[in-house]
Amino acid sequence: xxxxxxxxxxxxxxxxxxxxxxxxxxxxxxxxxxxxxxxxxxxxxxxxxxxxxxxxxxxxxxxxxxxxxxxxxxxxxxxxxxxxxxxxxxxxxxxxxxxxxxxxxxxxxxxxxxxxxxxxxxxxxxxxxxxxxxxxxxxxxxxxxxxxxxxxxxxxxxxxxxxxxxxxxxxxxxxxxxxxxxxxxxxxxxxxxxxxx
Numbered sequence: 001x002x003x004x005x006x007x008x009x010x011x012x013x014x015x016x017x018x019x020x021x022x023x024x025x026x027x028x029x030x031x032x033x034x035x036x037x038x039x040x041x042x043x044x045x046x047x048x049x050x051x052x053x054x055x056x057x058x059x060x061x062x063x064x065x066x067x068x069x070x071x072x073x074x075x076x077x078x079x080x081x082x083x084x085x086x087x088x089x090x091x092x093x094x095x096x097x098x099x100x101x102x103x104x105x106x107x108x109x110x111x112x113x114x115x116x117x118x119x120x121x122x123x124x125x126x127x128x129x130x131x132x133x134x135x136x137x138x139x140x141x142x143x144x145x146x147x148x149x150x151x152x153x154x155x156x157x158x159x160x161x162x163x164x165x166x167x168x169x170x171x172x173x174x175x176x177x178x179x180x181x182x183x184x185x186x187x188x189x190x191x192x193x194x195x196x197x
Contacts, residue, residue, distance in 0.1 A: 003104050004041040004051065004072040007082065010098040013064040017093025022057035026050065028091060029069055036085035041072035053109045055190045056116070059165035063186045070102065070109050115141055116159035116190040120152055122183045127152040129176065133167050142196045155194050 009029075013020070020028060030050035033040055042048040051072040058064050076082065086096045120126065127145065130152070134140045139162040143154040156162050164185055171177045 004074065005076055006102045006104045006106075007071050007073065007076075008100040008102045008109075009069050009071060009086070009096055010066050010100075011064075011069065011090075011094060011096045013058070013067055013094055015093040017091060018058075018063045019060050020091075020093075021060050022054070025054055025069065026052050028094065029071065029086075032086050032089040033071060033073075035089040038076065038082075038085075039074040041074050055109060055113045056160040056163065058187055059163070059168070059180075061180055062164065064190075065186060066097065066189045066191075067187070068109060068113070068190060072104075110160065112192055113159060113190050114192045115155055115157050115194040116164075117155045117188045117194050117196065118153065118164060119146070119186040119188055120154070120183065121146070121150055121185075122177065123150060124177075125149045126171070126176070126183070129171065130154060130167065133170060134162060137162070141194075144196055153188070153196055155196055159190060 026049070029052060030040060033050070040050040043051050053070040055068040058067070082099055083096045087094075090096070120130065127143065127149075131140060131143060134154075134156055139156045139158065141155040141157050143152065145152050164187070168177075168180060168183060168185070171183070172179055177183055
């Protein structure tokens with residue numbers, strides 16, 4: 001059985017692309033790859049699909065500057081410019097920034113994504129609330145004020161379990177903010193051993 005080529009793709013998701021839900025990302029990237037003429041590895045079973053793996057999801061509306069998808073290919077032509085080819089066929093707002101060839105037997109993307117860095121801004125200071133919420137399970141690795149008291153940045157561990165959406169829902173249910181329109185969140189980075197700049 002031939003081995004797949006496993007490629008880790010770092011991409012940004014800005015503007016209207018940030019509203020594309022996590023469940024639609026597989027179709028977005030597999031279509032771009034097929035249109036670029038790439039030969040995707042398919043899953044086994046009754047309903048084969050392109051083999052892809054994504055980092056922990058972002059709520060719709062949250063910008064991602066360095067998101068990760070791993071794609072598996074049966075082959076990639078020599079001298080093929082993967083970044084340029086995918087960017088040509090990805091929808092507006094998506095942009096491939098870097099690629100890395102990964103050993104197929106390396107740990108899964110889920111195990112690689114052990115921390116995430118967020119930039120958070122609101123009309124009111126939410127840093128203390130953020131600390132209280134995530135300190136319940138010691139999720140905060142680093143936190144720092146930004147240029148003013150309405151902005152801060154933080155690194156949290158285990159973003160799959162400590163998603164940013166559960167905190168925002170808590171803010172809304174406790175009537176601290178009216179809704180997502182009252183807060184700007186950017187996931188600046190996700191991966192392992194992430195440090196604040």
